[in-house]
Amino acid sequence: MKTENGEYHVVINEIQHWIKIEGKENNTIPLIIIHGGPGGNLYTFERTVGPYLAKERTVVYYEQRGCGRSEKPNSDNAYSIHELIDDFKKIL
Template identity: 60%
Template sequence: MKSLMDGEYKVKLNGITHWIRVAGSKNNTTPLVILHGGPGGNQYVFERTIGLLLSNSRTVIYYEQRGCGRTEKPSDDTKYSIDLLIEDFKSLRKWLEVKKLDLLGYSFGGELALEVAHADPKVINKIVLSGPSLINSEINKMVQITGFCSVVDNQMYKQMQNVLKEGLTIDETYNTFWELVDSKSVDLLLFENQEIGKKNRTVGGK
């Protein structure tokens, strides 16, 4: 690994300027790259919670995916795909100048970690998957449907109950719920502390 100091960096990877943060460099371990959730998430919460513990004993590399958080947003909406995210990651590895990396992917980042490992298996040492979202699976959609019903206000809950009475498929119900919910409802689903949810939005959370 190149000699990096702890801190934040702006680095051009695969044509997009990415936000990168290094923590725990004094530990001099195989870098642990954190892949955040989404698509469209960021590292704001993770780097202030679990990340603090990890960097006590590991060299931790945070980066935010293209169009996310503090990373540059492509001007063309077609410039988002798993293949491009994999190429971004490969550029990150080259910038770090390492032969091996460990991955920790949470939510959508778990899926991306598996895609990266499949595309570049010789580089990945170990993988940790934390609640990989498996976005298209029915169980994930059912969890989110149930979750929204448990946190939204009474007015939104009544709308959701009406949707459930329509006898739609899981996919149709899931898509309808996401059309109904507002930012407040999404934050209630994702964050126990709503102040953290507000701060998360200031760095690009949807």
């Protein structure tokens, strides 16, 4: 995955996931922000608190499969905890 500031669509486990990186220039351990759910997104957080955090930290926004700007799986059964965790482990 690219690790520069910007918005990305990354294919993980055959699903296109939305990721945004801010504050890379801070060279800190990334703070990964995941929305609540099910079905949540990061629209509000990314426009309110996120920019303040990115002034001092590297912030990685991640929207899970089928949520926000990430792609929905072909099957409604493809949302198990195992699949969500496996996706998350592969984002960086």
